[in-house]
Amino acid sequence: DVKVTQSSRYLVKRTGEKVFLECVQDMDHENMFWYRQDPGLGLRLIYFSYDVKMKEKGDIPEGYSVSREKKERFSLILESASTNQTSMYLCASSLSGSSFYEQYFGPGTRLTVT
Amino acid sequence: LAKTTQPISMDSYEGQEVNITCSHNNIATNDYITWYQQFPSQGPRFIIQGYKTKVTNEVASLFIPADRKSSTLSLPRVSLSDTAVYYCLVAPRGTGFQKLVFGTGTRLLVSP
Numbered sequence: 655d656v657k658v659t660q661s662s663r664y665l666v667k668r669t670g671e672k673v674f675l676e677c678v679q680d681m682d683h684e685n686m687f688w689y690r691q692d693p694g695l696g697l698r699l700i701y702f703s704y705d706v707k708m709k710e711k712g713d714i715p716e717g718y719s720v721s722r723e724k725k726e727r728f729s730l731i732l733e734s735a736s737t738n739q740t741s742m743y744l745c746a747s748s749l750s751g752s753s754f755y756e757q758y759f760g761p762g763t764r765l766t767v768t
Numbered sequence: 769l770a771k772t773t774q775p776i777s778m779d780s781y782e783g784q785e786v787n788i789t790c791s792h793n794n795i796a797t798n799d800y801i802t803w804y805q806q807f808p809s810q811g812p813r814f815i816i817q818g819y820k821t822k823v824t825n826e827v828a829s830l831f832i833p834a835d836r837k838s839s840t841l842s843l844p845r846v847s848l849s850d851t852a853v854y855y856c857l858v859a860p861r862g863t864g865f866q867k868l869v870f871g872t873g874t875r876l877l878v879s880p
Contacts, residue, residue, distance in 0.1 A: 658811070689870075696855070697812070697870035712868065744811045754861050755802040759811025 657681070658760035660745055666766045673732040675763050677745030685748045686728035687757065688712075688720060690741040697744065703728055704750070735767045772856050777875040786843045788874050790856030793837050801832060801839045802857040806873070812855060816841070843876075851878045 661676035679686065688700040689712075699712030701720040709720050717739060721729045728747075732739055742764050746757040773791040780786045792801070800819055804812035816823055818830040818839070829842040843850055853873040 694872060696872045699868040746811065752861075755800060755817055755857065755859065756814045757812075759813070762809070762811050 658745055658747055658758050660743075660760040660763050662763050663761060664764050664766075666768065667732075667735050668768055669736060671735050671767075673735050673765065673767075675730040675732075675743055675745075675765070677728045677730070677747075677760055678726055679728075679745075679747040679758070680726065681747065681758070682725065683747035683758075684725075684750045685754065685757075686722065687746040687748075688718075688728065688730045689744045689746065690714070691744055691762070692741050700730065735765075737767050739765065740767045741765060772858055772871050774854075774856050774871065774874045776872070777877065779877050779879065780846055781879050782847055783845050786846050786850070786876060786878075788841045788843075788854055788856075788876070789838055790841070790858075791838045792856070792858045795836050795858055796860060798860045799836075799858050800861060801830065801836075802859070803828070803830065803841045804855045804857065804870070806853045806855065812870070815854075846876075846878045848878050848880065850876060852876060 658679045667673050686703045689697045691697045698714050700718050701712050703709045703722040706722055706725055719731045742762050744762045745760040748757040802817040803815045805815050806812040816828050816830045818832050820832050823830045831840045853875050855870045855873040
């Protein structure tokens with residue numbers, strides 16, 4: 655069974671803090687994704703990685719960075735958290751090719767920035 | 769990316785077949801259609817994917833007409849546990865996926 659785990663279910667941070675969200679998958683998937691989900695806006699792609707140390711910007715990368723030093727781990731970094739980054743953050747992974755959109759999601763991290 | 773339109777919500781009863789239609793008039797040649805299910809406080813779960821005609825798995829069927837401008841997710845004999853939000857995603861496997869947006873989905877409520 656594919657497992658994608660995220661470091662925290664709930665997180666509360668102050669404006670200006672540096673925030674790290676960690677994601678780990680155990681299925682040797684090449685691709686990993688970070689999304690945020692907001693009411694009325696659906697899920698939007700922040701960043702995508704198709705290999706170790708490789709990354710591509712998604713639809714809304716501003717204010718975020720990512721790190722992928724190992725195949726199984728993909729980190730999302732908020733360099734200086736702001737209140738408009740309060741959201742549900744979802745990590746996903748998938749194989750390449752025909753399974754690219756067969757993405758497996760983690761449980762999400764609900765981040766509140768005060 | 770192709771813009772998708774789904775009903776905001778649908779109601780059904782246990783044991784009925786539910787069909788959720790997604791419109792995607794500007795679908796591109798290399799776009800695939802993928803459906804996900806999401807329960808409250810969980811990440812989305814992949815249900816089914818197709819390119820054209822019909823695809824069936826143990827959970828659902830996906831019907832895609834020849835013009836591919838719409839697709840229908842069919843859930844046979846729903847149960848209470850099928851109450852969830854269902855997302856239709858139309859996107860290419862190659863370039864262009866960076867603008868990936870799942871949309872707001874269809875909220876299905878199954879009643880006894």
